[in-house]
Amino acid sequence: MPVHDILTILQNGARARLRSVPLPYTSSSLGLTSILLQHGFIHRATRGTLASPADPRAFAAAASSPASRRLWVDLKYSTDDRPVLGHARSVSKPSRRIWLDARELLRLVTGRRAQFVSPLQLGEIAIEKRGIEEWIEAREAVGRGVGGEVVARIG
Incomplete structure (x- = not known):
């Protein structure tokens, strides 16, 4: 899927x-x-x-x-019955894959544009796919010094 x-x-x-x-x-x-x-x-x-x-x-x-x-x-919902998962958007699409190396991922997570991806906002995460079955959050990938395909941003 x-x-x-x-x-x-x-x-x-x-x-x-x-x-x-x-x-x-x-x-x-x-x-x-x-x-x-x-x-x-x-x-x-x-x-x-x-x-x-x-x-x-x-x-x-x-x-x-x-x-x-x-x-x-x-x-998960907050105390005022609002969903914690506010938005979930795809970054890479089958027609346009977005691959970022470690330097470009650092730009993304520190609030600057990387390629065609707008910077992450406060409370937002980016999910990266490395290889066939390895999924990693973008800030963790920056810490490891690795890049990959950015598949989603969630906030």
């Missing part, structure tokens, strides 16, 4: 004030939700099936049919 579809599901669920939303159980959704969980944009992520979010036996039984596996994401 493309990253922009995952972001749309999360953002629409937050706007509709849903408690939890199901995502397909893929490496993309696992990578994105782990970063969102680390940075406090979501409350919890659990494995489940189409029917229920917390049935480990059903998830293990669904190994023969991966299409029925789901990652249930519990969304």
